Amino acid sequence: MRIKTIVIILITVLLTVVLMQNKDNVDFSFLWATFRISKLLILALVAAVGFILGLLVGRPKKVKRLGGDAVDNDTEKSETNTLSNEDKDYIN
Numbered sequence: 001m002r003i004k005t006i007v008i009i010l011i012t013v014l015l016t017v018v019l020m021q022n023k024d025n026v027d028f029s030f031l032w033a034t035f036r037i038s039k040l041l042i043l044a045l046v047a048a049v050g051f052i053l054g055l056l057v058g059r060p061k062k063v064k065r066l067g068g069d070a071v072d073n074d075t076e077k078s079e080t081n082t083l084s085n086e087d088k089d090y091i092n
Helices: 003-021 039-058 085-091
Strands: 025-030 033-038
Touching: 003 039, 025 039, 033 039
Parallel strands: none
Antiparallel strands: 025 033
16 A cells, blocks of 8 residues: 555544544524534535645646747757767767
């Protein structure tokens, strides 16, 4: 098993233990309203939102190119052999 898999399993087990220990109902205030709701539901909701945000932030981004592909108009660089005669003699 890889380290990443072990860490994911460990975090999942710890999250499950925390959620199961907090099953009692509490008053939850949101803006002007107050609700009587289970801590388990609030903790699970926060964990799910955090997971989704982590996926969105952590995914690779597509690179946007401005102005299309770059074109090199320098004809001097288009030569494939850029060695001087001295360098060629040294190599041979």
